[in-house]
Amino acid sequence: MRSIFWRIVLLAAFTALAIVLFLPSTPISKRLPSFWVDGIPKINLGLDLQGGMHLVLSVDQDKAVESHTQRLAGSMEDTLKRKGIPFYNVSRQGIDSIAVSYPDEKSRGEIEKTVSDDLGVFGSPTAGNGALVFKLDAEESKRIRDWAISQALETIRNRIDKFGVAEPIIQKQGENELVVQLPGLKDPERAIQLIGKTAVLEFRLVDESVSPFTAEAQGPPPGSEVIYQQTVDKETGTVQKTPFLVKKESILTGDSLADARVAFDSQYNEPYVSLTFDAAGGRVFERVTTQSVGKRLAIVLDGNLHSAPSIREPISGGRASISGGFTYEEATDLAIILRAGALPAPVNIIQNVTVGPSLGQDSIEAGIKAGILGASMVLIFMLVYYRASGLVADFAVFLNIIMLLGAMAWLNATLTLPGIAGIVLTIGMGVDSNVLIFERIKEELQAGRTPRSAINAGYERAWWTIVDAHVTTLITAAVLFQFGSGPIKGFAVSLSLGIMINLFTALVGTKVAFDIQSEKFRMKKLSI
Numbered sequence: 168m169r170s171i172f173w174r175i176v177l178l179a180a181f182t183a184l185a186i187v188l189f190l191p192s193t194p195i196s197k198r199l200p201s202f203w204v205d206g207i208p209k210i211n212l213g214l215d216l217q218g219g220m221h222l223v224l225s226v227d228q229d230k231a232v233e234s235h236t237q238r239l240a241g242s243m244e245d246t247l248k249r250k251g252i253p254f255y256n257v258s259r260q261g262i263d264s265i266a267v268s269y270p271d272e273k274s275r276g277e278i279e280k281t282v283s284d285d286l287g288v289f290g291s292p293t294a295g296n297g298a299l300v301f302k303l304d305a306e307e308s309k310r311i312r313d314w315a316i317s318q319a320l321e322t323i324r325n326r327i328d329k330f331g332v333a334e335p336i337i338q339k340q341g342e343n344e345l346v347v348q349l350p351g352l353k354d355p356e357r358a359i360q361l362i363g364k365t366a367v368l369e370f371r372l373v374d375e376s377v378s379p380f381t382a383e384a385q386g387p388p389p390g391s392e393v394i395y396q397q398t399v400d401k402e403t404g405t406v407q408k409t410p411f412l413v414k415k416e417s418i419l420t421g422d423s424l425a426d427a428r429v430a431f432d433s434q435y436n437e438p439y440v441s442l443t444f445d446a447a448g449g450r451v452f453e454r455v456t457t458q459s460v461g462k463r464l465a466i467v468l469d470g471n472l473h474s475a476p477s478i479r480e481p482i483s484g485g486r487a488s489i490s491g492g493f494t495y496e497e498a499t500d501l502a503i504i505l506r507a508g509a510l511p512a513p514v515n516i517i518q519n520v521t522v523g524p525s526l527g528q529d530s531i532e533a534g535i536k537a538g539i540l541g542a543s544m545v546l547i548f549m550l551v552y553y554r555a556s557g558l559v560a561d562f563a564v565f566l567n568i569i570m571l572l573g574a575m576a577w578l579n580a581t582l583t584l585p586g587i588a589g590i591v592l593t594i595g596m597g598v599d600s601n602v603l604i605f606e607r608i609k610e611e612l613q614a615g616r617t618p619r620s621a622i623n624a625g626y627e628r629a630w631w632t633i634v635d636a637h638v639t640t641l642i643t644a645a646v647l648f649q650f651g652s653g654p655i656k657g658f659a660v661s662l663s664l665g666i667m668i669n670l671f672t673a674l675v676g677t678k679v680a681f682d683i684q685s686e687k688f689r690m691k692k693l694s695i
Contacts, residue, residue, distance in 0.1 A: 171686065174679040181671075182566060185573025192576050210576045212350060213583035213657055214336070214522055219350040220358060223518035224323075226343050231315035231512035232308055233262040239286065240265045243301075246285050252277045260300060263308055265289075268298040275299060312343075318511040320345055323362055325507035345514070350581070355521055357500065365469050365513055366504040368421030370452070370487070371413045373463035373475050379410040390415055394465075396472040411472050413465045418455045423448025425485075427505035429498045432490070438498040439490040440505065449485025457481040468501075541591045542568075545598050553605055555694035559680045560601035563672045567597045570668045575661065583657030593665025596640070600673035604629045605695055618693040619685040626678055633673065641666050 190196065191203060192210040214221060237259050244257040247267075255268040267282075269275045279292060282301055289301040303311075320339060327335045327349065336348035352358055374391040383393050392415050395408040426443040444452055456464070456478050465475045466489050473489050489501070546564060549557035571590060575582065608625030616624065641663060648659035684693075 171679055171682050174675060174682075178566070178676055178679065182569055185570045188573040188576040189569070192572075208576060208579040210572070211579065211581045213581045213586070214348045214350045215584045216582065217351045218522045219348065219352045220355050221518070221520040221522065222347040222349075222359075222362070222516055223340065224319075224345045224347060224362070224514045225517045226316055226319045226345065227513045227515065228312040228315050228343050229262050232303070232311050233259070234512070235311050236263050236265060236303065239288070243267065243282060243286065246281060247278065250277075250281060252281060254278060255297075263303040265301045266298045267301070270297075315511045316343060316345070319514060322508050322510050323347065323514075326361055326503055327358075344517070355519075357496065359516065359519070361500050361503065363514055363516060364504050364510075366421065366507075366509045367469055368424070368505060368509065369417040369467045370419040370455075371415075371417055371465045371467055372455075372459060373465050374412045374414055375463070377412060379412040382412045383410045387412055394467060394470060394472050396475070411465060411475055413467070413472070413475075419444070419448055419451055421505060421509050423451070424505055427502040429495065429502050430488070437490070438493050438495045439488050440493070440498050440502050442487045442489065442505070444485040444487070446485070449483075452485060452487065453481060453483045535587070538587055538591050542594050545594060549598060549601070553695055556605055556608075559677050560598060560605070562680060563601060563676045564594055564597050566672045566676050567593065567665065567669050570672070571661070571665050574664045574668065578660075578664075580660050580664075581657060582661070585655065585658035586661040589658045589661030590665060592662060593669060596637075596666065597669045597673060599636075600629075600633045600669060601677060603632055604673070604677070608693070609695060612693065612695070621693065622678075622681045622685060626674070630674070634670070637666050637670050 187203075188207060189210075191199060191207050196204050240257050240259045243265060247254050247257070253270050253274045255270065257265065257267050260266045267278055269278055275294070278299060282289060282292075288303060288307040290304045292299040292301045294300075316339060320337060323345065324335075324337045327337065327347070335350070336346070338346050340346045347362065349358060374388070377388060377391075379393060382388070382391070387393055391412050393410050393412055395410055398407050398409070399405070423444050424442060425445040425448075428441050428443075429438050430441040431438055459478050460480060461478065463475045463477050466473045466487075468489070493501070542564070546561045549560045551557070553560065568590070571593060580586075604625050607628045608621050611621035611624045612618070644659045644663040644666065647655050648663065651659060
């Protein structure tokens with residue numbers, strides 16, 4: 168009897184805990200105390216149930232290789248200058264090659280040896296017309312392409328996490344695509360801007376040797392280029408483009424940022440983005456502003472000039488700001504993007520599907536109806552076929568569902584339409600376990616055993632069969648979770664939890680019900 172008592176306590180404790188965890192995820196949560204609702208994790212609804220956005224993005228891997236090659240060209244030029252090796256020009260050719268023009272054969276040999284020793288990512292160069300052409304080897308090119316995908320995945324994940332979407336799904340698809348699912352998203356356009364912005368931040372000095380209009384008409388001087396500041400009239404929506412002549416060389420980039428926050432101008436109460444550099448970036452910024460007092464510093468984001476303030480005095484402390492007539496949301500999104508980092512290459516949206524909340528509600532209702540209908544048919548069958556013992560099996564099914572929902576809430580899991588299918592399948596498996604046990608019990612009763620000994624023998628004989636069946640299904644669910652996409656993962660989660668809980672309810676929950684009947688009520692005949 169002591170064993171029965173503790174098993175009842177264990178079942179009651181798990182059931183009560185599951186109810187406490189699950190209730191805040193139901194409509195009843197509106198009537199519950201705030202400390203209960205706010206302090207407990209909840210079941211999240213997936214994209215197919217609550218609506219949201221499904222994006223497929225294509226990462227421009229060629230652009231990543233091109234940008235990397237351009238940086239290598241700069242490093243190559245600096246190395247040759249540092250070692251005093253004569254050369255005429257270093258320039259990128261195509262997306263993965265660098266051409267170095269040289270004055271004589273001696274210089275050619277020195278250039279070839281230096282590039283091979285110091286860089287080591289190029290194949291054998293080809294020569295012609297007084298220039299050596301170095302091409303990235305296949306392994307390095309593949310590494311950059313793979314890195315671009317993984318870095319884009321991580322950067323987008325960081326941006327979305329700061330955006331505040333619950334349970335987003337972000338994963339690789341194919342060779343150069345990313346799938347992004349944002350359940351419950353209320354502002355799709357803002358999300359697209361947040362996800363797709365490359366966010367390459369540069370600080371460059373303004374070249375005031377020539378008028379930007381002259382440079383625009385006649386071409387900029389060497390080492391400079393014309394970029395534009397775009398301003399939008401908030402009343403008319405008219406876009407005005409103002410040319411600026413700026414140096415091509417960046418004195419500082421977004422890689423040196425330690426933080427980016429929204430702040431408000433004390434004079435006009437307008438939002439702007441406050442930047443904080445890391446230690447190295449702060450030193451560079453102070454040095455450049457010290458050397459450039461009286462000049463203008465251009466703040467360039469993705470090739471567009473946001474502002475070009477004058478440097479009135481050296482700026483120490485590693486701080487700067489970006490202003491430009493932002494709304495609060497625009498400033499917040501820019502700060503999020505800068506904190507999360509720049510994308511390694513542009514991304515293009517090749518599929519954009521928005522699931523409306525009405526469709527999600529239809530899916531929920533259809534899934535619940537299917538689940539209730541399937542469960543009801545199973546429960547009725549058990550009652551009709553196994554009589555009073557079928558009632559015990561139905562009791563185990565109810566325990567299974569309650570504990571499963573409680574476990575999903577505790578894990579803050581996402582419920583999808585396939586997840587509901589997993590719950591229905593779990594109900595079927597729970598009943599299947601009881602069918603195995605009951606059939607063994609019936610065999611023992613037909614052999615002339617008493618109800619109590621028949622029950623014990625039935626559970627002992629069915630034990631390993633049930634465990635084997637559940638373990639093999641659990642392995643399948645684990646494989647689905649590891650290699651499946653979002654909806655498949657939802658199915659695998661609910662199925663895995665259901666299998667583990669079903670073992671407990673089938674072998675402990677129903678057994679204690681039979682033990683109470685046979686030991687406490689001295690049952691003479693078993694209704695089965």
